Amino acid sequence: MDTLTPKTLYGEMFDTNELVINMGPQHPSTHGVLRVVLRLDGEKVIDAEVVIGYLHRGIEKLSENRNWTQIILLTDRMDYVAAATNNVGYCQTVEKLMQLEVPRRAKYVRTILCELQRIASHCLWVGTHAMDIGAMTVFLYAFRERELILDLFEEFCGARLTYNSMRIGGLPLDIPPGWDKKVLAFCDIMDAKIDEYETLLTHNRIWLERTKGIGVISGPDAAALGMCGPALRGSGVARDVRKDEPYAAYDEMEFDVPVGVAGDTYDRYLVRMEEFRQSLRIIRQATEGIPEGPIVGKVPRLIKPAAGETYHAIESPKGELGYFIVSDGKSTNPYRFRVRPPSFCNLQALPRLVKGHLVADVVALIGSIDIVLGEVDR
Amino acid sequence: MADAPEHAPKVAAPTGPVEPAPPADAVLPAFITSLQNGVAGSVAQVSLYLGDWTVIVPVSHLLQAVEHLRRATDCAFDYLSDLTATDWPPRKEGRFDVIYMLYSTRLRHRIRVKVKVAEDTPVPSVTGVWPAANWLEREVFDMFGVNFTGHPDRRRILMPEDWQGHPQRKDYPLEGPGELLMESPLDWLKLRQAREEMDIE
């Protein structure tokens, strides 16, 4: 079957008034190997084409050759900035497929780890986004806080980036003694640091001029385009998997979901800054209320879910991370392993967002959507 | 699994997904009855498994069913969560299952719509209903080779533009065509031996 002739943006359609610029796979601001081909009229972007696939590793097909526990390692590598959330999503999908009961203590620890990951991911986001717009100090400050979180993770499971920290049915290790005190100490430090970032950015005249009114997308348009996470909430759609379809211990936690109004870069920024504070709220509640109990449920020796298929979604820092897993009941590997990557769906909206803006805004918008190429390409 | 012993009994390839029908006393939710009434003949089968509702729709009725699910007020599925496919090679009514996962942000319910298609059965593209389907269908085309008609930009997305073959089909080797599957350390040793023999020659 041949591919039909696509609408090419480069090549024969070069007009004398238009300039085609390639923001190549290697670029300091694309947060990974992303290629954006821009058609410009002077400085204004007429159209953009996003080319992905440079980081495609075939995780979905590889998983068909790995047994259920080995896949946890592969899921780490997708959204490598927030690896624990990928693990949690996968383990919960398999637990749903096997109808396993996860003990309450494990649910609480999973919630704490997911929210710590949300803060770590947003720290990286605020640092890189601010640095792209020129405020380079925020980058260093945000990474200083991210280091504190990575230290907590290192104490828990020994790794700083790809944790492999969940097992089907619970967690592999219980939290070390004193870890919850350290988490609470971290929360106290983090509160003051969020104020620091806000002092530098939120009411800064230059920041407002660079982000207000840039990349406006309305709520229904964003939902139709499949956007999710803070990018969708910035446009006014109150969709959060933690509230709509609660998982882990979120039904026992009290927290708010910030929703933006204008759907521009500034609102997405405000939504994520508020999510920092809400995550701290959840972590405090969860850490203070961790129940005693086993850390792993009753899991059979050989994990072989009954034949069937299911879809389960969690709220990763980037958006709705969904897993669609098909089991054929007989082999020790899944039959089909599909990840619904939030960054993939958010990135689809980029051509729509940059249209009509200047070249300097493209970089701000890529940062505002917050993508991780590992997740986009899998 | 490279470490499976060679003498293990061959497991027959599964012929299709397991789609258990809902129990007799389950009440079909409003969005399914609305679809059954709204578009005649669109629901070939209803399934309920682990709390997820699935409807199987024939390809000919796909576009109408999907439009109904989007527009009808008691369905209101305005969010396309995911669009993917599964490959069941031995199945006779069509080896691919194209699966649409829909969610309603207003009414907060989910539904899975499935169509069974053969290798070159044309499947109407739903990009007119949800623009989100653009890249998702490109990926399904790239990985499985499903023939989407009416798609504005049908090209490969993850693989290079000129790649031959569709990687996620079951008959496509994991290591790629013409490559060696290097799953265990013994394979690496064999490769090195083969290279040394070639050098000697």
Place this chain on the structure above:
Amino acid sequence: MIDQFVIPTLKIVIVLFAGVLPAVTYMVLLERKVIAWAQSRLGPMRVGPYGVLQPIADAIKLMLKEDITPTKADRWVFTAAPIISMVPALIVYAVIPFGPTVQFFGHPVSLYITDINVGLLYIVSVASVGVYGIILAGYASNSKFPLLASLRASAQLISYEVAVTLTLVSVILMTGTLSMVGIVNAQYNARVWLFIVQPVAFVIFFIGGLAETNRAPFDLPEAEQELTGGFHTEYSGMRFALFFLAEYANMIVVSSVATTLFLGGWLRPFPNVAALHFLDVVPSWIWFLLKSFVFLYIFIWVRATLPRYRYDQLMRLGWKVLIPLAIANLVVTGIVKVMLR
């Protein structure tokens, strides 16, 4: 004989080779250190104690680098452009006064190379020549992105020069003289530093100075995160170093001129108050250097803190905000001066 030739030559040598050039080289280190401290890290620490020898290591590295010239580039213009950028910044120092005339071993020595009675005009005109360096760099690179970027950078510089020159006119209105030494003396006679009397002009001068030297938040033409690489994309090695040293030299010029015009030059704080005579133990040129240093520190501080303006916002700020403000300041100054006569 000595007064005519030896002393001026000595002054030029000292000011340039023991003053400006080391200052420009060590500005690199100062910037790296100050930005690092703002970002809670340490900056260069390895080369020499606390990284003090870092600029020397950088200079040696740049001099030993391979000299790459693009094949289709215009070779002579390509080499001349960084020089055209750098030289005006250096020759401005001919009129900047570091101090008054002091007695040195019985000999009256003036702590400035020369004092022409159109000193301010000289500074403005010579500094403008530096823009040619940028334009020629973009042209000589023979590549579309540096050309566009250099045109943008030069447009930015020219726009902000209008605002800065208008503020200088208000300064001249207040002090009544164009000579740099005369301006400092006028501040002494008026018993007040000029920034108190002309705060708007001071602020506009400073912002314009940031834009003139392509410093943050006006550094879009040379930021790496933008698509089009700056006008210096094709430059490497010593030529690239010259562009950046030219930028730092311009910064020091702006700081020195601001000090002279608005902060009283070499005068100590409250120069007419006899009770503070003990402050005179600090020589006048030290006061000058201290005040210049404060400006340089603020330049670096602003770079570490503020995000960057987009190009159209930058031009809008220059044309629609700063120039009307400078004109308004000039008109008000004129009116007040006439009314108070």
